[in-house]
Amino acid sequence: MNALDFERPTSLAEALALMTPSPQGSQAWLAGGQSLLAAMKLGMATPSLLVDLQDVPGLRDIRVETGPDGAPALWIGAMATHASVAASATVRGFAPGLAALAGGIADAQVRNMGTLGGSLAHNDPAACWPGGVLAAGATIVTSQREIAADAYFQGLYTTALASGELIVGVRFAQMAGLHYLKFEQPASRFALVGVAVAHTGAGQVRVAVTGLGMGVTRWSDAEEALSGQLGLAALSAVAPDSLSALGDLHASAGYRCHLAGVLVRRCVSALTGEALPRHAPLAPPAVRQAPAEAGQEAAPKDGFGGRQLLAAPPAQVWQAILDAKNLQASIPGCEALAQRSPTDYEATVKVGLGPLSVRFKSDVTLHDLQPPRSLTMVFVGQAGALGSGQGTARVRFAPTADGGTVLHWWVQVQLSGRLAQFGNRLVEASSRKLSEEFFERFSRLLGVSADHLPPPSAWHRLRRLLVRWFSLFRK
Helix, strand or coil, rough: CCCCCCCCCCCHHHHHCCCCCCCCCEEEECCCCCCCCHHHCCCCCCCCEEECCCCCCCCCCHHHHCCCCCCCCEEEEECCCCCHHCCCCHHHHHEEEHHHHCCCCHHHHHHHHHHHHHHHCCCCCCCCHHHHHHHCCEEEEECCCCEEEEHHHHCCEEEHHCCCEEEEEEEEEECCCCEEEECCCCCCCEEEEEEEEEEEEEEEEEEEEEEECCCCCCCCHHHHHHCCCHHHHHHHCHHHHHHHCCCCCCCHHHHHHHHHHHHHHHHHHHHHHCCCCCCCCCCCCCCCCCCCCCCCCCCCCCCCEEEECCCCCCHHHHHHHHHHHHHHHHHHHEEEEEEEECCEHHHHHHHHCCCCEEEEEEEEEEEEEECCCEEEEEEEEEEEHHCCEEEEEEEEEEEEECCCCCEEEEEEEEEHHHHHHHHHHHHHHHHHHHHHHHHHHHHCCCCCCHHHCCCCHHHHHHHHHHHHHHHHHHC
């Protein structure tokens, strides 16, 4: 059992003083605890010190104040519970859409314990508050600075917060209207998909979508259409497939994108008072198969994959990717990596996603080596009491006309134990996130500037997925 200290400061200065770097381990703020305590029970978060914020004065304040631009602004303290925001006459008068959002979070028990600051700090990819805050273009005020919502949210369980930095409140500028709707996953009441539309005045419209798998994001196509004309007609040219999503056992990626399109129309209807048109039942769409590239085998039905362009010839990439030193330097969170034989590696990797952290001890075996064209990796990662992961990665290197290499990959993974409780969508999303860093590091090792890499695209994001798994269990 992990040792755990508990402090309950009575002032902000006292709370911040407790967050000084400690050799004993990590510290964590305890706000509502609805996410952190669950992660601790699963062993996914192991802080050595909890600093309970409920007795710090001023963090629960809800008021209308004068903003930096001299206009009225709504201030909601970080420790304000979802229930208190929903019940606040101040919030209902200034931004009724925010009160409605807070009132629809989870159940009464969670609403009375969970807090605005806790939700934003955790930044769950299916949480409601990130959608409302991002759509509103709010400002997150911390103990050190003020952060615009666009800069604050940085992906899956990731924010701009530095170590020891504390959210003290959120400032919302005046809005002409905000509406948030979600399609709930019935067991957890998290958003299968959630959409927030904010009309901020002067014709500007912001649209935020949550539940797609990679964290809250703005829907730029919908914003451009609605900023010119806030109405249902403006959405006729906005295609749901302009969004990127991940699928899982609850909903496919295509279904999530379709839901986002439905919800954005309903939000606009609520803001404008327009009646939604009646639609005939949807016919099942025709399945379109992307043509396979020359010499490329068809992708299996399960798993995920992609490709990465590298500015180095296949022979150089082949040698670099099999080198233990290069792998350890490229893999995010790799604490140790050893090559036991030409085809066997063992590694210890710590993977962190916000407050969640998992340490894997992994074995990787290489099969079907055809240098410098292709290889297959079979990996087994053990995370102790949390469970394990097993999988196969197929990797292929194709030369390009300019002397570079296209790295194609496809990964199939299965989790067991407590790790499986987090679901395939979280696994895939975290894989994509770590893959970006892996390829950036690996490209630098090859002497390739990031400026020479292809710009991110939907297909390139998929490719990063490989490396994420490539890095996660290669470790």
